[in-house]
Amino acid sequence: MSKKLLQVQDLHVSYGAIDAIKGVDLYVNEGEVVTILGANGAGKTTTLRTISGLLKSKGGSIFFDNQDITSTSAHEIVAMGMSHSPEGRRVFATLSVEENLMMGAYTLKKYDKKTLEWIYEILPRLQERKQQLAGTLSGGEQQMLAIGRAIMSKPKLLILDEPSLGLAPVLIKVIFKAIKQISQAGVTVLLVEQNAKAALKLANRGYVLELGKITHEGSSEDLLNSEVIQEAYLGKKK
Amino acid sequence: MSNINFNKNSVMAIGVLLVMGIFPLFVDSAWLAIGTTFLVFAVVAFSQDIILGRAGVFHMGHAMFFGLGAYTTAVLNVHFGWPILATWAPAVLVPLVVALLLAGPIIHLRGDYLLVATIGFNIIFIQVLQNNIFGITGGPNGIFGIDVVRVFGVELFEQTHMYYMAFILLGITLFIMKNLDQSKFGRAMFYINKDDVAAQSMGISIRYYKLYAFALGAGIAGAAGSMFAVQYSAVSPEAFDVISSIMFFTIVLVGGSASLPGVLLGTFVMFVLPEVFREFETARYLVFGLAMILTMILRPRGIWPVKFGNIPAFLKKDVK
Numbered sequence: 001m002s003k004k005l006l007q008v009q010d011l012h013v014s015y016g017a018i019d020a021i022k023g024v025d026l027y028v029n030e031g032e033v034v035t036i037l038g039a040n041g042a043g044k045t046t047t048l049r050t051i052s053g054l055l056k057s058k059g060g061s062i063f064f065d066n067q068d069i070t071s072t073s074a075h076e077i078v079a080m081g082m083s084h085s086p087e088g089r090r091v092f093a094t095l096s097v098e099e100n101l102m103m104g105a106y107t108l109k110k111y112d113k114k115t116l117e118w119i120y121e122i123l124p125r126l127q128e129r130k131q132q133l134a135g136t137l138s139g140g141e142q143q144m145l146a147i148g149r150a151i152m153s154k155p156k157l158l159i160l161d162e163p164s165l166g167l168a169p170v171l172i173k174v175i176f177k178a179i180k181q182i183s184q185a186g187v188t189v190l191l192v193e194q195n196a197k198a199a200l201k202l203a204n205r206g207y208v209l210e211l212g213k214i215t216h217e218g219s220s221e222d223l224l225n226s227e228v229i230q231e232a233y234l235g236k237k238k
Numbered sequence: 239m240s241n242i243n244f245n246k247n248s249v250m251a252i253g254v255l256l257v258m259g260i261f262p263l264f265v266d267s268a269w270l271a272i273g274t275t276f277l278v279f280a281v282v283a284f285s286q287d288i289i290l291g292r293a294g295v296f297h298m299g300h301a302m303f304f305g306l307g308a309y310t311t312a313v314l315n316v317h318f319g320w321p322i323l324a325t326w327a328p329a330v331l332v333p334l335v336v337a338l339l340l341a342g343p344i345i346h347l348r349g350d351y352l353l354v355a356t357i358g359f360n361i362i363f364i365q366v367l368q369n370n371i372f373g374i375t376g377g378p379n380g381i382f383g384i385d386v387v388r389v390f391g392v393e394l395f396e397q398t399h400m401y402y403m404a405f406i407l408l409g410i411t412l413f414i415m416k417n418l419d420q421s422k423f424g425r426a427m428f429y430i431n432k433d434d435v436a437a438q439s440m441g442i443s444i445r446y447y448k449l450y451a452f453a454l455g456a457g458i459a460g461a462a463g464s465m466f467a468v469q470y471s472a473v474s475p476e477a478f479d480v481i482s483s484i485m486f487f488t489i490v491l492v493g494g495s496a497s498l499p500g501v502l503l504g505t506f507v508m509f510v511l512p513e514v515f516r517e518f519e520t521a522r523y524l525v526f527g528l529a530m531i532l533t534m535i536l537r538p539r540g541i542w543p544v545k546f547g548n549i550p551a552f553l554k555k556d557v558k
Contacts, residue, residue, distance in 0.1 A: 078441030
């Protein structure tokens with residue numbers, strides 16, 4: 001039985017009077033790739049942001065690496081080994097690619113040269129552009145940079161929020177291949193995606209989030225073959 | 239000498255410092271007083287810039303910390319007989335601690351909400367002063383008869399002495415600001431200012447650094463306040479009201495956030511120019527208000543905006 005790296009129990013989050021997350025339970029085992037699927041407004045980003053401490057929960061608990069992090073602040077969670085690549089990339093436009101990457105290692109005393117080289121290996125485009133200003137990169141390249149920056153802190157758990165958002169299909173392939181390589185290197189990945197097919201192909205397990213609740217969960221194969229899922233998220237008609 | 243790297247900026251900085259250094263030799267006492275106040279206000283403007291320009295905290299109550307420093311020196315000197323030199327440390331520490339206590343509970347507020355809260359603090363501060371709390375603030379009239387600085391039996395009472403003390407204070411402030419840019423704190427500020435969510439996901443504690451900025455800014459403003467009290471040998475509430483806070487806020491925005499020459503220029507434009515046109519009386523404020531509006535329309539990032547931020551030198555050559 002593999003170890004549970006992340007365990008979320010009965011999570012509730014609200015924006016003012018509106019309940020966005022109404023009792024979410026999920027877990028991520030060490031070494032797994034887990035994806036959360038769902039339509040716009042289902043609460044995927046809210047769930048991730050609460051896990052990584054950017055939002056405060058209203059109820060429930062979050063355990064990471066056997067420690068209760070429900071009310072731990074975002075910067076401490078990063079130092080504990082969870083790295084969140086936020087939605088919309090958010091690279092620092094006036095810094096160079098390499099500076100952005102080095103910045104990812106903010107919580108470490110010194111950035112790790114090997115990690116940097118490894119990132120350049122799995123995302124060679126970043127190496128080609130390492131001295132370019134991040135703001136001048138294409139959307140796909142910025143996404144690569146956001147992922148690279150997130151793994152510079154050598155996390156145990158990498159959280160990715162919609163890495164394929166607004167990208168061309170060719171670039172989505174590159175991104176997903178990189179995520180696979182990161183996972184194979186031993187990093188646990190929690191991935192939120194609207195591109196359900198690509199996400200399920202990569203992931204071991206998946207959850208489906210609808211209006212703040214988990215409606216389906218299971219192994220990726222089960223979800224890919226489930227009729228409900230096929231109809232709602234994979235665009236197949238009966 | 240040849241190994242010193244003279245670029246355009248450092249030549250200009252040395253030029254400005256030289257002009258300011260010999261300024262007292264050429265002017266009458268009225269202008270010397272204006273010059274001294276300019277230096278003091280420049281220090282306050284830089285401390286406002288730490289909070290507003292670098293940390294990006296919309297803080298519009300900075301005159302309060304300036305005033306706290308001034309009143310700390312005044313009260314300790316006039317009521318408790320402390321020598322001015324001994325009041326300098328408390329004049330920095332009192333605003334610093336008050337800043338931490340007041341900002342602690344509200345630092346998480348977003349821009350506009352925080353702005354209103356800090357104005358509220360400033361208004362309460364003025365009320366406290368005017369109501370002569372504990373009988374030590376002197377009410378609306380303030381406190382008179384503040385001593386001069388004495389060092390080893392020498393009394394520094396002349397306006398020229400005041401000017402050079404303020405000049406040294408500005409020098410220290412500039413030194414701190416320059417170091418700030420290159421420190422871990424300065425980089426963290428830059429990231430938070432550019433994108434707070436990304437900064438947080440990198441492991442930067444926003445709360446810690448914003449409070450740090452607040453405390454540092456308040457401490458420097460307190461030092462300037464102490465100097466201000468000594469220069470006029472009196473303090474009164476109206477010098478530290480919300481209008482003054484608005485002026486310091488505007489100086490940073492008009493001059494250029496996070497830009498050293500910008501903030502200096504902003505102080506000059508907002509404080510010295512109105513003095514130059516004193517003969518036009520209140521009409522000058524009409525022109526002045528218009529100038530503020532035009533600056534924001536034509537140069538929204540300030541008269542002398544900071545270029546790009548922290549870009550490595552080798553990149554600057556290609557990107558102009």
